[in-house]
Amino acid sequence: MVSDLSKVDLPISKANGLPNSHYVDESIFQKEKEILLFNKWSGVAFSKDIPNNGDALPINFLGFPLLVVRNQDGEVVVFQNICRHRGMILVNEKKNIRGTIRCPYHSWSYNLDGNLRATPHVGGPGQNAHEDINKKELGLTKINSTVYLGVIFVNISGNAEPFEKVNRNLLSRWCEFDKSLFYSNTDSSFILELNCNWKLAVENYCESYHLPWVHPELNIISKLEDHYNIQEKNEFSGQGSYVYRQIEDEGKVFYDFDGLSSKWNEGAEYIAVYPNVLLGVHRDHIFSIILEPINKEFTREHVAIYYAKKESTEATFSQLRKQNFSWWKSVLKEDIFVVEGMQRGRHGKFFDGGRFSPIMDGPTHNFHNWVAKEFI
Amino acid sequence: MITSYSNDDLDIANFELQKAFSENDLETVVNIYRSKAEFDLKAGDEKSAYFLMTQAYIYALEGGFSVAKELKKILILAGREAL
Numbered sequence A: 001m002v003s004d005l006s007k008v009d010l011p012i013s014k015a016n017g018l019p020n021s022h023y024v025d026e027s028i029f030q031k032e033k034e035i036l037l038f039n040k041w042s043g044v045a046f047s048k049d050i051p052n053n054g055d056a057l058p059i060n061f062l063g064f065p066l067l068v069v070r071n072q073d074g075e076v077v078v079f080q081n082i083c084r085h086r087g088m089i090l091v092n093e094k095k096n097i098r099g100t101i102r103c104p105y106h107s108w109s110y111n112l113d114g115n116l117r118a119t120p121h122v123g124g125p126g127q128n129a130h131e132d133i134n135k136k137e138l139g140l141t142k143i144n145s146t147v148y149l150g151v152i153f154v155n156i157s158g159n160a161e162p163f164e165k166v167n168r169n170l171l172s173r174w175c176e177f178d179k180s181l182f183y184s185n186t187d188s189s190f191i192l193e194l195n196c197n198w199k200l201a202v203e204n205y206c207e208s209y210h211l212p213w214v215h216p217e218l219n220i221i222s223k224l225e226d227h228y229n230i231q232e233k234n235e236f237s238g239q240g241s242y243v244y245r246q247i248e249d250e251g252k253v254f255y256d257f258d259g260l261s262s263k264w265n266e267g268a269e270y271i272a273v274y275p276n277v278l279l280g281v282h283r284d285h286i287f288s289i290i291l292e293p294i295n296k297e298f299t300r301e302h303v304a305i306y307y308a309k310k311e312s313t314e315a316t317f318s319q320l321r322k323q324n325f326s327w328w329k330s331v332l333k334e335d336i337f338v339v340e341g342m343q344r345g346r347h348g349k350f351f352d353g354g355r356f357s358p359i360m361d362g363p364t365h366n367f368h369n370w371v372a373k374e375f376i
Numbered sequence B: 001m002i003t004s005y006s007n008d009d010l011d012i013a014n015f016e017l018q019k020a021f022s023e024n025d026l027e028t029v030v031n032i033y034r035s036k037a038e039f040d041l042k043a044g045d046e047k048s049a050y051f052l053m054t055q056a057y058i059y060a061l062e063g064g065f066s067v068a069k070e071l072k073k074i075l076i077l078a079g080r081e082a083l
């Protein structure tokens, strides 16, 4: 199917949104997988998923087998999760590796930096070397990766510009939050299942236009006028709030990040980092969301909350954490019916991509512009 | 450590090995392979010895056991592993 994107690029007051095919067509989904996800920096896991040195987590990202590892120096490294011998999947389930990653098929063994350490019986029984098998050339294939705000990003194609360059404006905008984060294992992550294309979750996240209707409970403390649009061409879009109020329980609040400027006393920002990561920052905690596209009309939304200070993750704060967890979970659940409703709407063949509010829909239009630019 | 292997002893070793694998007790796996390898070496059966020594080495690597170094050295000296 061809997709006509000529209307997407027009100024917002004249533009249409992305055509239906970008949400319901299999060949376009496959093309977007390569162009928008594999060629870019996609979020695939959280740093909290591999807290200890030696932790290894296999991930199937849109069919691509990844192995996310914390090596013995505590750094995150990502490999293609397959053996250089016969292409066997190396690690099948999350585990802690004390020595080498041993392939379960013929036991070629790799260290956590991906170097091939042993090739048992490769030269015949009991003969573990062969002149034609050069271990130095047969290490695991490394996938470029970086960690930002608790999310492990990968560039599968290897062709993207460095993460810091692509996202330089975000990194400088939020430099005050780019520090150690703390995670509480028992009450700080959840997964939502969305019957929609992953892009609809991005689009809904980055606009505030829907807040008074979809999240009516916000109207008193956080009115529409208290929000502003955020849009950086080809990089990200989102919304900010001037009225963030800390969750409190009998005067107790979470600890703040050190050294925040006063802007953040009551400020909060929510940004969709293209393609598939949604982030939110506040004075005392952040959250990170990874949209895992499963197929063209199904997405898994992985949510993790990180705190600014270690103390906030301790038992004395468990009540407050519970409140924070329930708060975000209920807000994010309120969005499910709209992203799923828009997905079903994409099967109405007379829909033309829709028209935007020239004032309110800038962030969504910005995302569509990015998709269109990458796609053409 | 067993110093000679009758058929019964082999059955026992085999049983112990299976048990160790099922319990994911790699340390025991390494020990069983290694002692049988050393026995075979003494008995002059190099073929079997270095096969089993390799098994011991690979599981020692997997477990991150320091004995892996020693086993590697044994294999290198026997011309069974590259530096």
Ligand code: FES
Pocket (backbone or CB within 6 Å): A083, A084, A085, A086, A087, A088, A103, A104, A105, A106, A107, A108
């Ligand atoms: S496929 Fe991995 S060792 Fe053969």
Ligand SMILES: [Fe+2]
Pocket (backbone or CB within 6 Å): A204, A205, A210, A214, A215, A331, A335
């Ligand atoms: Fe929402």
